[in-house]
Amino acid sequence: WAKISQALRKQLKSLHDSxxxxxxxxxxxxTSAPAIRELLAQDIAMKATAAxxxxxxxxxxxxxxxxxxxxxIQADLRDYQHDGFKWLxxxxxxxxxxxxxxxxxxGKTLQTLAVLLDRxxxxxxxxxxxxSVGFNWVREAQRFAPSLDVYLxxxxxxxxxxxxxxPNSLVVCSYGLALRDAEALAKxxxxxxxxxxxxxxxxxxxxxxxxxxxxxADWKLALTGTPVENHLGELWSLFHVVSPGVLGGWEQFRRRxxxxxxxxxxxxxxxxxxxxxxxxxxRRTKEEVLKDLPPRTEMNIxxxxxxxxxxxxxxxxxSALGEIDELAKLSDVKDQRxxxxxxxxxxxxxxxxxxxxxxxxxxxxxxxxxxxxTLLELRDEGHRVLVFSQFVKxxxxxxxxxxxxxxxxxxxxxxxxxxxxQERVDEFQNGDATVFLISLKAGGTGLNLTAADYVIHMDxxxxxAVEDQATDRAHRIGQEKPVMVYRLVSQGTxxxxxxKLHDSKRDLVAGIMEGAQAAAKLSTDDLIALLxx
Numbered sequence: 001w002a003k004i005s006q007a008l009r010k011q012l013k014s015l016h017d018s019x020x021x022x023x024x025x026x027x028x029x030x031t032s033a034p035a036i037r038e039l040l041a042q043d044i045a046m047k048a049t050a051a052x053x054x055x056x057x058x059x060x061x062x063x064x065x066x067x068x069x070x071x072x073i074q075a076d077l078r079d080y081q082h083d084g085f086k087w088l089x090x091x092x093x094x095x096x097x098x099x100x101x102x103x104x105x106x107g108k109t110l111q112t113l114a115v116l117l118d119r120x121x122x123x124x125x126x127x128x129x130x131x132s133v134g135f136n137w138v139r140e141a142q143r144f145a146p147s148l149d150v151y152l153x154x155x156x157x158x159x160x161x162x163x164x165x166x167p168n169s170l171v172v173c174s175y176g177l178a179l180r181d182a183e184a185l186a187k188x189x190x191x192x193x194x195x196x197x198x199x200x201x202x203x204x205x206x207x208x209x210x211x212x213x214x215x216x217a218d219w220k221l222a223l224t225g226t227p228v229e230n231h232l233g234e235l236w237s238l239f240h241v242v243s244p245g246v247l248g249g250w251e252q253f254r255r256r257x258x259x260x261x262x263x264x265x266x267x268x269x270x271x272x273x274x275x276x277x278x279x280x281x282x283r284r285t286k287e288e289v290l291k292d293l294p295p296r297t298e299m300n301i302x303x304x305x306x307x308x309x310x311x312x313x314x315x316x317x318x319s320a321l322g323e324i325d326e327l328a329k330l331s332d333v334k335d336q337r338x339x340x341x342x343x344x345x346x347x348x349x350x351x352x353x354x355x356x357x358x359x360x361x362x363x364x365x366x367x368x369x370x371x372x373x374t375l376l377e378l379r380d381e382g383h384r385v386l387v388f389s390q391f392v393k394x395x396x397x398x399x400x401x402x403x404x405x406x407x408x409x410x411x412x413x414x415x416x417x418x419x420x421x422q423e424r425v426d427e428f429q430n431g432d433a434t435v436f437l438i439s440l441k442a443g444g445t446g447l448n449l450t451a452a453d454y455v456i457h458m459d460x461x462x463x464x465a466v467e468d469q470a471t472d473r474a475h476r477i478g479q480e481k482p483v484m485v486y487r488l489v490s491q492g493t494x495x496x497x498x499x500k501l502h503d504s505k506r507d508l509v510a511g512i513m514e515g516a517q518a519a520a521k522l523s524t525d526d527l528i529a530l531l532x533x
Contacts, residue, residue: 011039014035014275015032015035015036015038015039017272017276018032018276020249020252021248029244029245030059030245031096031280032245033056033059034059034279036056037059058093061093062090062091062094065090065093066086067090067118069082069114070114070118072117072146073113073114073144074143074144074145074146075110075144077111079289080106080288081106084111084284085111085115088100088115088221091280092115092119092192092219095218096243096279097219097222097243097280098222098242098243098282099198099221099222099224099227099238099239099242099280099282100112100223100282101225101281101283102282102283103284104225104468104469105472105475105477106284106476106477107477108196108225109136109137109196110144112221112223113148114145115192115221116145116170116192116194117145120147120170122167122192123166123167123191123192123218124165124167124169124170124188124190124191125169125171125190125192126171126185126188127170127171127194128173128174128193128194129174129175129195129196129197130174130175130196131174131176131418132418132421132442132447133196134154134172134418135152135419135422136422136448137150137172138152138172141170141172145170147168148169149168149169150172151170151172152172153171153172153177154173158177158181158184162184162185162187165188167191173185175208178211178212179207179212182211182212182214182215186216188216189216189217189218190215190217190218191217191218191219192218192221193215193217193219193220194221195220195221195242196223197223198222198223198224198227198242199227201237201241202229202234202237202238203237204236204237204240209240209241213240213241220242220243222242224238225465225468226465226469227283229463231258231262232253232257232258232261236250236253236258239280246277257269257272261273293476293477294475294479294481294482296471296475296483297482297484298485298487299484299485299486300487300489301374301489303367304366304491305366305490306366309350312350312354312357312358312361313350313351316347316350317347320346320347323339324528327339340527340528341527344494344530347493347494348494349391349394351367351459351494351495352367352389352391352394352458353367353368353394355397356393356397364401365397366490367458368398368401370488371387371401371456371488372405372407374456374486375387375405375407375434375456376405376407379407379434383453384428384431384435384451384452384453384454385434385435385436385454385455385456386443386449386470386473387435387436387456387458388438388440388443388455388456388457388458388467389457389458390439390459390461391459392414392439394459395411395413395437398437398458399437402437407434408433408434408435409433409434409435409437410424410427410432410435410436410437411424411436411437411438412436412437412438412439412443413438413442424436425449428449428451428452429448429450429451430451431451436449436452438473440466440467440470443473447473448476448478449473449474450474450478450479452473454474454483454484454486455470455471455474455475455483455485456485457470457471457485457488459488459495460487460495460498460499471485497530
């Protein structure tokens with residue numbers, strides 16, 4: 001036994017959290033350099049290879065670096081964006097990947113373009129983004145970094161195009177094409193690889209995530225406003241692609257962090273994870289950095305269902321309760337979870353309108369009528385509105401109501417072709433419609449809709465982060481008016497129970513970024529409890 005100081009104990013714990021086990025060997029990589037350097041400062045002898053000495057030199061060089069914006073950037077960066085550029089540039093100098101997790105609407109694209117422009121002579125850059133966001137990247141690059149040679153990969157002769165990319169090239173590719181052409185993309189040595197809306201690879205076992213991990217790059221960066229949506233495995237998946245050494249292998253991460261935090265609510269492990277991530281993850285909220293951004297106010301509007309709607313809803317709810325005991329007996333957990341989610345989805349649809357489940361139902365639902373009344377009032381007052389729903393069939397019913405009431409609107413869902421998306425955004429931004437009607441999944445990212453000052457969510461989603469991303473289409477840089485957010489909630493339905501989950505879900509992100517409380521992924525028992533409520 002040996003008595004050691006608290007300072008040394010803290011250093012050893014930090015070292016322990018940065019070491020990765022590979023079979024019977026403990027391995028350090030470049031991300032471990034700060035922890036080891038702290039020990040070396042205590043006059044502890046250490047034998048190291050030339051590669052490790054070079055790694056420490058790179059770290060010290062990165063820390064000393066005072067990055068200057070490249071001459072070709074055609075934008076005035078805000079102070080926090082300039083800080084973000086410096087942070088990214090130092091990570092690149094160090095040679096370590098990271099995650100820029102700023103809130104939606106804070107200009108992650110601009111900060112990244114500044115770094116890509118600064119690194120342009122080191123080799124080609126690849127940006128992988130959702131199809132809907134790809135056009136925006138091309139537009140932004142042409143606007144803010146016009147000296148870059150920008151290519152939308154899907155519009156090139158892909159068979160031989162990649163042979164000719166080099167310094168100053170910026171290639172923008174969709175996640176779908178990255179999966180399909182991963183082998184071809186992996187034959188190019190990219191200087192920089194950027195994953196935008198990186199929650200697209202939050203499932204480490206997905207084919208897309210596995211394929212993208214094979215694409216080589218000198219430096220990798222993930223951009224996402226929601227680094228954690230449901231559970232810590234999503235965070236691990238991001239780092240597994242952009243900087244595997246930060247969190248190590250999955251089993252090690254699960255034992256070291258995920259299980260103690262999510263199952264045991266271990267504050268010490270939560271703080272340890274926050275400290276481990278601090279050099280490699282940067283997150284700023286709008287409240288922190290945009291003092292001049294107009295305020296955002298949220299309000300739940302509770303709707304009382306008609307007697308007929310209530311009868312239909314209660315009948316399905318009682319039927320679902322009758323199935324719970326049978327579902328609990330299923331040995332196949334995946335099948336059990338799937339069937340419970342199907343029951344919950346039906347109840348959520350009925351809370352919107354019986355017509356989503358029963359095609360022979362006539363007339364508008366109470367919620368649809370509430371939307372109509374609200375929109376007519378807002379139109380008369382000169383407001384512009386974004387209306388979101390997760391159910392495309394629900395959007396169809398709302399469109400039907402718009403036609404009847406002569407409410408001008410623009411429409412977008414997942415079936416809208418990529419080139420048409422920007423046309424519809426421009427149409428709304430130019431003042432040609434009162435309402436932009438959008439499916440939550442298709443319109444939650446990559447759209448700038450600051451012409452709207454009201455946002456209406458027709459049906460609450462399990463995770464508020466997804467709703468927040470949608471709301472941020474309006475509440476972002478460029479918005480000059482206060483933004484009002486309404487949620488239409490059917491009283492006495494599962495929608496009220498979903499709203500109760502929102503605070504705990506928000507805590508999951510805050511818990512890791514700030515060391516506060518965190519929540520775990522909804523278990524099957526949690527879902528059953530929602531049915532019983």
